[in-house]
Amino acid sequence: ARVWSLPNRKFSCSLVDHSNWVRSACFSPDTKLAATGSDDKTVKLWDVSSHQLLHTFHDHTNIVNSVAFHSEGNCLVSGSADKTIKMWDVR
Numbered sequence: 001a002r003v004w005s006l007p008n009r010k011f012s013c014s015l016v017d018h019s020n021w022v023r024s025a026c027f028s029p030d031t032k033l034a035a036t037g038s039d040d041k042t043v044k045l046w047d048v049s050s051h052q053l054l055h056t057f058h059d060h061t062n063i064v065n066s067v068a069f070h071s072e073g074n075c076l077v078s079g080s081a082d083k084t085i086k087m088w089d090v091r
Contacts, residue, residue, distance in 0.1 A: 015046050017053050024066045028073040033090065035076050037064030043078045045090060059086050 020039035027034050027048065034046040043057040043064055062082035069076055069090075076088045 015044070015051060015053075017044055017056070018042065023064060024078075026067050026069060028069045028090075029071060030073055033069070033073070035067040035069065035078075037067040037078050037080075039063045041080070043067055043076070043086070043088075045076065055090075057086070057088060060084065 015034065015036060018036065018038040018040050022036050022038045024037040025034060032048055033054070034048050036044045036046070041058070041060045041062060041064060043060070044053055045055045045057070046052065047054055057078070060078065060080040060082050062080050064078050064080050066079040067076065074089065074091045076090045078086050080086070
């Protein structure tokens with residue numbers, strides 16, 4: 001996934017670890033974490049400042065269509081073509 005700074009329209013970094021297309025990405029409310037969901041059936045949690053992968057969730061059996069953080073930032077939710085919604089505590 002490529003991260004761009006919208007105010008200045010400049011490329012910021014690449015979050016590289018998925019083995020297939022990234023379909024969804026989001027930032028946590030405090031912008032310290034990012035999440036990506038992919039055709040490789042995984043959800044990945046990233047540290048935004050270091051661009052480091054923190055965790056890979058392998059719970060889906062089909063492509064991940066969407067990822068979102070709870071408004072308090074303590075929970076990550078994903079939706080998949082496997083017809084499931086998964087929720088993880090990311091504190």
